[in-house]
Amino acid sequence: MADNLFKLRIITPERTFFEGDVSMVEFNTTEGEVGILKGHIPLTVVIAPGIITITDESGVREAALHAGFAEVLQDGVVIMAEIIEWPQEIDLDRAKEARDRAEERLRTKTPETDIARAETALQRAVARINVFNK
Amino acid sequence: MASMRDIKRRKGSIQSTQQITKAMKLVSTVKLQRAKSNAEKSKTYFHAMYETVHSILKKTKNLDHKYLKSGETGKKAVIVITSNRGLAGGYNSNVVKLITQGSLKNEDLAIYAIGKKGKEALSKKYEIAEDYSDCIEEPVYAEAMRISARLLKDFEEGKINEIYLAYTGFKNTVSHIPTLLKLLPIDSGDEIMADAGTEFSEEDDKVLMNFEPEEEEALDLLIPKYITSLIYGSMIEAVAAENGARMQAMDSATSNAEEMIDKLTLMYNRARQSSITQELTEIIAGANAIS
Numbered sequence: 137m138a139d140n141l142f143k144l145r146i147i148t149p150e151r152t153f154f155e156g157d158v159s160m161v162e163f164n165t166t167e168g169e170v171g172i173l174k175g176h177i178p179l180t181v182v183i184a185p186g187i188i189t190i191t192d193e194s195g196v197r198e199a200a201l202h203a204g205f206a207e208v209l210q211d212g213v214v215i216m217a218e219i220i221e222w223p224q225e226i227d228l229d230r231a232k233e234a235r236d237r238a239e240e241r242l243r244t245k246t247p248e249t250d251i252a253r254a255e256t257a258l259q260r261a262v263a264r265i266n267v268f269n270k
Numbered sequence: 271m272a273s274m275r276d277i278k279r280r281k282g283s284i285q286s287t288q289q290i291t292k293a294m295k296l297v298s299t300v301k302l303q304r305a306k307s308n309a310e311k312s313k314t315y316f317h318a319m320y321e322t323v324h325s326i327l328k329k330t331k332n333l334d335h336k337y338l339k340s341g342e343t344g345k346k347a348v349i350v351i352t353s354n355r356g357l358a359g360g361y362n363s364n365v366v367k368l369i370t371q372g373s374l375k376n377e378d379l380a381i382y383a384i385g386k387k388g389k390e391a392l393s394k395k396y397e398i399a400e401d402y403s404d405c406i407e408e409p410v411y412a413e414a415m416r417i418s419a420r421l422l423k424d425f426e427e428g429k430i431n432e433i434y435l436a437y438t439g440f441k442n443t444v445s446h447i448p449t450l451l452k453l454l455p456i457d458s459g460d461e462i463m464a465d466a467g468t469e470f471s472e473e474d475d476k477v478l479m480n481f482e483p484e485e486e487e488a489l490d491l492l493i494p495k496y497i498t499s500l501i502y503g504s505m506i507e508a509v510a511a512e513n514g515a516r517m518q519a520m521d522s523a524t525s526n527a528e529e530m531i532d533k534l535t536l537m538y539n540r541a542r543q544s545s546i547t548q549e550l551t552e553i554i555a556g557a558n559a560i561s
Binding site for chain 1: 311312314315318319322325326329411478479480481482483487488491492495499502503
């Protein structure tokens with residue numbers, strides 16, 4: 137098991153969110169979901185709102201990851217996250233409200249509606265709700 | 271010797287100045303505590319961002335991206351982060367000196383000012399392209415985003431061809447380092463300079479970086495984030511450094527005032543003593559004359 141470990145650092149503007157040896161990390165990118173194990177080819181990805189799953193020796197942990205980018209190297213991963221939250225930090229009611237607002241905006245769209253913005257807002261809210269309910 | 275009344279008046283005025291400097295010191299100490307904890311929290315991100323972007327670009331060869339080559343035309347842009355208020359010792363003038371006496375001194379510069387003091391000092395010699403002085407009061411990420419969007423737009427339009435960042439780095443409470451950082455374009459020559467002191471494995475750099483989505487698209491997203499977070503990080507560090515510098519300046523002003531008051535007190539007491547002696551001599555002389 138110990139051979140499969142690699143270093144993961146998740147850094148946000150406010151804090152170092154996570155730092156440690158993990159065996160696998162999965163998250164959502166603009167091109168779809170990825171799972172990263174040790175020895176991955178160097179890769180730079182842009183993050184899309186979704187759930188990040190961190191697997192280490194003590195078990196599996198999940199968090200809601202919303203924006204940023206990640207640099208994957210053969211022996212480590214650095215995630216520069218803009219927003220990331222553990223489930224216990226999420227305000228479920230607020231997330232639900234945000235989801236309803238975003239859906240409403242997409243439904244009643246007018247030419248002025250910023251669709252990309254509404255869609256990311258929706259994705260974010262859904263990611264929050266999913267992480268919370270797990 | 272000055273009269274007693276003069277000395278007393280002088281002492282009074284120094285005392286009230288001392289009260290002001292003392293109060294200002296206390297205020298900036300409190301502000302420093304807050305700014306310092308902010309700076310320490312965001313420092314990791316700020317430095318990691320710089321390192322990560324440089325490490326990504328080092329592993330990429332033959333880049334042809336609009337943000338990564340310097341344009342033919344245009345000025346060099348400098349974002350100058352200073353404070354809106356004075357009385358902070360050499361804090362503002364050190365940043366200004368970095369520009370007027372550093373490697374950029376003879377260039378045609380466009381100044382993007384964050385902080386009134388730097389703007390005022392540089393407006394005589396250079397063109398002030400934009401003034402964002404309000405954001406230094408309380409740096410927020412959204413403001414940094416606005417500034418970086420403006421800079422990147424000017425960069426794309428060819429108004430500016432290089433972007434530098436001049437700010438004061440906050441190392442600890444007493445040590446602040448005026449820093450000039452080149453933001454764009456990021457070229458390999460600079461990276462070697464930046465890495466001169468550190469060891470990095472050659473092997474690692476030969477492995478080519480892959481991008482998902484495409485290189486171009488990924489960098490389009492990544493570089494604005496990079497610029498924004500560097501601006502934000504340096505704003506936060508600058509605020510901490512400003513309060514640190516002001517605290518030091520006010521501390522030495524307070525102790526200087528203390529020293530002056532001590533000296534004046536001594537002078538006052540001497541003057542008082544000599545006037546009493548003189549009065550006594552006069553009375554005795556008067557009494558002697560009568561009897």
